[in-house]
Amino acid sequence: MIHNPGFLLTVLAFVAVIGPLVFVHELGHYLVGRWCGVKAEAFSIGFGPELFAWVDKRGTRWRVATLPLGGYVRFKGDMNAASMTDPAWLELPAAERAQSFPSKPLWQRAAIVAAGPAINFLFAILILAGFAIAYGESRTPPVAGKVEAGSAAAAAGILPKDRIISLDGREIATFDQIKDFTSIRPNRQISAVIERNGARFERQITLGVMPLKDRFGNTHHLGVLGLYNANPIVVSVDFWRAPAVAVRQIGRIIRDMVETLKQIVLGMRSVKELGGPLKIAQISGQMASLGIEGFIFFAALISINLGFINLLPIPMLDGGHLLFYGIEAVQRKPVSERVQEWAYKSGLAVLLTMMVLVTFNDLSSFGLWKSLSGLIG
Template sequence: MIETPGFLFTLVAFVAAIGPLVFVHELGHYLVGRWCGVKAEVFSIGFGHELAAWTDRRGTRWRIGAFPLGGYVRFKGDMNAASQTDPAWLQLPASERAESFPAKPLWQRALIVAAGPAINFLFAILLLGGLAWLNGEPISQPVVHTVEEGSAAARAGLRQGDRIVSIMGRRIESFAEIAYIVRLRPAEPLAYEIHRDGRVVSMTIAAGVHVEKDRFGNVFRLGQLGVRSNTVTLREVAFWEIPVVGARRTGQIFVSAIDGLGQIVTGRRSIKEMGGPLKIAQISGQAATLGVQSFVFFVAFVSINLGFINLLPIPMLDGGHLLFYGIEAVQRRPVSPRAQEWAFRSGLAVLMTMMVLVTFNDLSSFGLWKSLSGLIG
């Protein structure tokens, strides 16, 4: 087993992963805001005490905060980092009101807000597409060549030569897509459609449970079907295909993120599996020790999840703002300031609760509570 990297190395890797992603996310808001004629008063990477700052010729203060988990762009007319509207914007001179965020049409405000998550997905597309361009893309038909004895597939009656057409109603185009679905669903019965001898056979298969420990000692509970393919080939990816292949891989990871959240919400997976900043820091250090490409893949993975989380309809997040704009579009007037205030407070409470929960999970995964109980005992 490879030893977990030291604290300093892990910290540097964590900052190297999170820092650029936060910058890219906020840059999306900033660039679209500028395109729409909105003045950015502050562009911050991190929160809390200001470590460094400068003001550009447009009057935007660029700052680096001591707490690196996040960032924000505060546009003219915003009251705070959460982009709540400052009622005082109406008292500004006409020329300044024109460059305020609340003065812009609904579609422009929505575009500015959506640009943050969108650029996270775009960034991941370029990274994953670039890796495929460098290494090639594994291609395999979803045809069963080997069925492992005693596996879930063997018990369900899968045979050599069966072509898996769909799982859970999702079309399967490659063998790798089987793993994307099955690994997240250990012991969960899933509907399969199999093409066998010129006819389609429907069956329900519950994947087996495989407990896997990586080289750093992390333990994962994964679904395992028990089938293999012998038709894997490595396809060379042309430069112009980078966005196409990257988008396909990003889509697969995005769907997996939605699946994972859905399983936690419905109780099919334990909430203990949710990780937070400490776990991300640990994995970033581990990924960095495995090489540049492993680290780049990890950054792409986090970028996708960052975009996904920000789209959740929780006030304080981009998705919460977009929800308000959707309501505004339907009722043809903004959500009342009082309702927004209560929503933002509720959203902050939800986020703080989740932060405490995932931090507790992180510390549990590090064995802290077990160590403390041993000391107390």
């Protein structure tokens, strides 16, 4: 029997996941900034009071802070960790002004900002490519080997040897794609194009719901079709082809993330499914207790999430900066300081609200509120 990991393992695993990923993200900003001739005044892993720090020969203060929930690179000309422009940069001596972030051409500023999420995706590509080389790629055709009695597939009249051509208009090439598509759509009605003996027809299918309780006590509701494959096929992946396999996998993961967020926004999923740092910490410990391979794969998933979230067009995130640069490119002048200030304050409010929400969800999933209500009652 596998038990939940202890508190120490959970903390260590969380730091082992978040620390390197934050470092990699900020390193992307830092390296491209250096390439563009921008001086980095501070490189911080974490927020809050410093645990320790040092200053390198270029004058960059490298610091490790107490709260390992993020990080930042503060370039010359930045007012704060959110990279808001300090109006005083115009008063700097010419040599220092040339090293400031705001003095650089639009394309360089955009490249510096985009480098953080980009290196997170590159990090995930390297991990997933390694897994593809080690374990191969699933190429099992989307053909029903067995149809579960009473399942959504059986209700739709799907028979063994039927081939799934598409689901809701999305072409299905492998059996794994059926699971990927259906698992995030519990109780949803979908359209399926099916091929039988060379003839194609369409069916409307209402997916089933399978509550899945993992070995750690977490319950998930998955959408199920009720098909089983007959002959799993896994092919080896050459070194040169592995990155393309990884990129396709990341594309599918991001597509599922977008679909899940859309379902939450439209009320098709509960906001209670959103997790935050505490949930990541819990799962980090759980994955670490299962072995190094699962833990590394989990790190790749978190890296993808980190890159994706940072590209959302919310001020204070990289995506918000890129949005401003896009507007600047169109109107041929920067967004006004007043608009930027308003946007950053709004973005901060959104991020704080989301942090409170996901923390509430995390504590709820741990049973804290139920325990408190029991004590009060």
